[in-house]
Each structure stands twice: as structure tokens, then as C-alpha cells.
Amino acid sequence: MLLLHLLSEGEKYGYEVASEMASRSEGRYEVGDGTLYPVFYRLEKEGWVEPTWRPRERGVPRKYYRLTDEGRRALNEAVTEWRSFVDGVERILTGGGES
Amino acid sequence: MTTETLRLPQAAEDYLARVMKELPRPLPERGRIEDELRSHLADRLEAAMGGTPEQALSRMAPPEEVARDYLAEISFEDAPLGKRVGAFLIDALAGTVVLTPIWIFLWLSFLPQLDLQPPLSYGWVLLPLLFITKMAAAVAILSVVYFPIVEAIWGRTLGKWLLGIYVTREDGRAAGWVPAILRRLSFILEIFWIDAVFALFTKRRQRAFDLVARTVVVRER
Numbered sequence: 001m002l003l004l005h006l007l008s009e010g011e012k013y014g015y016e017v018a019s020e021m022a023s024r025s026e027g028r029y030e031v032g033d034g035t036l037y038p039v040f041y042r043l044e045k046e047g048w049v050e051p052t053w054r055p056r057e058r059g060v061p062r063k064y065y066r067l068t069d070e071g072r073r074a075l076n077e078a079v080t081e082w083r084s085f086v087d088g089v090e091r092i093l094t095g096g097g098e099s
Numbered sequence: 100m101t102t103e104t105l106r107l108p109q110a111a112e113d114y115l116a117r118v119m120k121e122l123p124r125p126l127p128e129r130g131r132i133e134d135e136l137r138s139h140l141a142d143r144l145e146a147a148m149g150g151t152p153e154q155a156l157s158r159m160a161p162p163e164e165v166a167r168d169y170l171a172e173i174s175f176e177d178a179p180l181g182k183r184v185g186a187f188l189i190d191a192l193a194g195t196v197v198l199t200p201i202w203i204f205l206w207l208s209f210l211p212q213l214d215l216q217p218p219l220s221y222g223w224v225l226l227p228l229l230f231i232t233k234m235a236a237a238v239a240i241l242s243v244v245y246f247p248i249v250e251a252i253w254g255r256t257l258g259k260w261l262l263g264i265y266v267t268r269e270d271g272r273a274a275g276w277v278p279a280i281l282r283r284l285s286f287i288l289e290i291f292w293i294d295a296v297f298a299l300f301t302k303r304r305q306r307a308f309d310l311v312a313r314t315v316v317v318r319e320r
Contacts, residue, residue, distance in 0.1 A: 014135065015142030033143075033160045034118075034168030037135045042172060053134075060105055060141040063134070 001082060002029070003039060004075040007049060007067040014040065014063060040065055048074050108152040111140045114162060121166035123254045123273045125265045125319050132169055163272070170271035177303050178264035178316040189258030194237040194245065195230070202233055242286035251279035263319040269303075274314055281312035 006017050018031045043049045048071030055061045067075070106112060115136055122129055140159075147155035159165070249256050254274055255265040266274045266282070274282075285294035285308040297307040303315050 013142070014139055015146065019146065032164070032168055033136075033139065034165030037132070037139070038169050038172030041131075060107065060138050062138050062142070 001075065001078040003036075003043065004048060004067060004071055004078070007065055008072065008075055011052075011064045011066040013065070017065075043071065046074070047071070105137075107137060107140055108144065110152040110156055111144060114156050114159065115140060117162035118166050121163055121272045122170070123265060123267050123271070125254060126173070127320055128169075128173060136165070166272055167270055173271060175267065175271055175315070175317040176320075178318050180298060180304060182262045182264050182318075183298070183304075183316055186256065186258030186262045186264060189261060190241065190246070190256050191234055191238050193257055194241040195234045198237045198240065199233070202236075238286065242283050246286070247276075247280045247283045250274055250282075251276045259316070264316050265319060266314050266316055269313045269315055274312075278312040278314045282306070282308045282314050284308055284311075 002021065003017060006012060006020055012020075014036055018036050021029045021031055040049060040051070043065075044051060048068055049065045050068050052064050052066065053061045054064055107115070115133065118136060119129065119133055122132065140156075143159065144152055144155050147158075160168075246256060250266050251274060253260075253265075254267065259265055266279070268274060268278060285291050285306065294307045297310070298304045301310065305315055309315060
């Protein structure tokens with residue numbers, strides 16, 4: 001879900017996603033060097049992201065990932081589900097007395 | 100763009116090679132993984148601005164761990180027993196054929212000295228018997244000089260290659276020398292038949308010495 005969300009802002013490459021993940025979560029989510037790409041591969045097989053290799057001015061080309069329409073739908077679904085989960089947990093933790 | 104610009108600093112290429120060494124050679128994802136990792140390493144080095152490649156690499160996960168993470172997402176299908184038996188028979192037969200000139204040579208050079216004259220009428224009985232003993236001898240020799248070596252280097256033997264199966268560690272990493280030798284010990288100790296029966300009952304169709312070596316035989320995709 002987090003990966004899909006980061007990609008919903010636009011096409012990104014692996015290292016970019018990993019470092020954004022780390023900085024936005026203030027270091028709480030450190031993605032291992034070998035864990036990110038296999039997950040992308042799984043998303044790719046689901047048809048949720050689409051990879052493209054793009055050359056850079058110098059050196060090794062980069063693999064960029066783009067969210068597909070199907071991926072966007074999956075993201076919306078996952079976010080809705082997550083919100084309702086958090087909401088449920090929050091209600092239990094904070095109250096319980098209202099009903 | 101020349102190929103020179105596509106290479107990373109030597110330290111990073113070495114790191115990449117260490118990851119690739121852990122991935123079985125018959126794995127179809129190797130190319131993709133190598134490209135992704137090279138690109139990732141390039142980004143890592145770029146982000147490390149100013150530092151040496153070695154410093155940037157020291158913050159990378161150990162190569163075995165990266166390989167394991169990649170392999171964890173790849174599904175392996177255990178090889179069916181039929182293919183394994185078939186591969187073994189192919190290897191045994193091929194070994195027998197290759198070694199036959201040596202037997203004939205030895206036979207011809209020692210027979211006159213032994214002064215042995217087998218009656219020709221026994222030929223039909225003797226020949227198949229001879230063939231079986233030669234095959235057993237071939238397997239004994241192959242167990243030491245062939246199976247462990249080719250499985251350590253390529254992950255498979257001729258028979259396995261023809262039937263589309265190969266050996267990996269239980270976690271999917273390439274077998275390597277120690278496991279490749281370990282899993283052949285039952286051949287050398289001549290307890291192969293007992294060892295092989297285990298494959299009928301174990302979950303991942305492992306021989307007893309596969310369990311010891313922590314190896315499995317998987318199907319190529």
C-alpha cells in the first residue's frame with residue numbers, strides 16, 4: 001500500500017522510493033536493499049505497476065515504476081480498508097463507553 | 100554509450116558479483132535482478148556524495164541477505180521424483196559410455212597377463228552383467244569427480260539439464276561446494292538406496308543427504 005501511494009504521486013525509481021520511505025517515516029521504515037525490488041516485481045505481476053528502463057546522462061539506466069489504473073484502484077481499496085481498520089482500533093482504544 | 104560507462108566502480112561490481120554468485124544459474128530472473136541491483140547500486144553511490152564506494156557499500160546489506168530477500172519472492176517448484184530418477188539414469192549411462200574406452204583399454208592390457216579365456220558362449224550372460232558392473236563402477240567414479248563438481252558450478256548435471264531440473268539450497272540460493280559434496284556422500288559411502296528412499300517421504304522430496312546438505316532439487320521454469 002505504501003509503495004503504491006508513493007507511486008501515485010508520479011513515476012519513481014527504486015532507490016527514490018526507498019529513501020522517501022525512510023525520510024517520510026523518519027527512519028521507521030528502512031527498506032532492505034533486496035526487499036524493495038521483489039515487491040515491485042509482485043506488484044508488476046498483479047498489473048498494478050508498470051516498469052520502464054530509462055537511460056540517464058551518465059552510467060547505468062534506471063528502472064522507473066508507474067502506477068497503472070488498476071494499481072490506483074487497488075490503492076484506493078487498500079487505503080479505505082486501512083482507514084476503517086485504524087478507525088475501528090481507535091474507537092476501541094479511546095472509548096467503548098458511548099454505545 | 101559505451102559499455103565502460105555502464106560499469107560501476109570495481110568495489111560495487113564485486114559486491115554485485117557476490118550477490119549473483121548466490122543466485123542459481125538456471126534461474127530465469129537472474130538478468131532482471133542483476134540490472135535492478137546495478138542500477139540500485141549506482142543510485143546508492145550517487146547518494147553517498149563524496150564518500151568512497153567502499154563506504155557506501157558498507158551500508159548495504161550483506162550480499163547473501165540481498166540474495167535471500169530476492170529469492171524469498173520467487174516460487175520454486177520441487178522436481179518430481181520421475182525426473183530425478185530419469186536424470187540419474189541419464190548421468191549413469193552417459194558416464195558408462197564415456198568411461199567404456201577406459202575399461203576396454205584396461206581389459207585389453209590386463210587380460211593377456213591374467214591368462215583368462217572366458218568361453219564365448221557365455222557372452223550373452225556375461226555382457227549384461229559386465230555392463231551393470233561397469234555402470235556401478237562408473238557411478239562410483241562419477242560420484243567423486245563429476246556430480247559434486249558440476250552441481251557446485253552449474254547447479255546441475257547433464258541429466259538434470261536435459262530434464263530441466265537443478266539443485267539449490269533450501270532457501271533457493273545456489274548450492275555451492277560444501278552442499279554439493281555433502282549431498283553426494285551417500286553415493287561414496289554406498290548407502291545410496293537407503294538414502295534415496297527418504298525422498299519418497301520427505302515433504303520437499305529430499306534424500307537423507309539432501310536434508311544433511313540442506314539442498315533441494317527444483318524444476319526449471
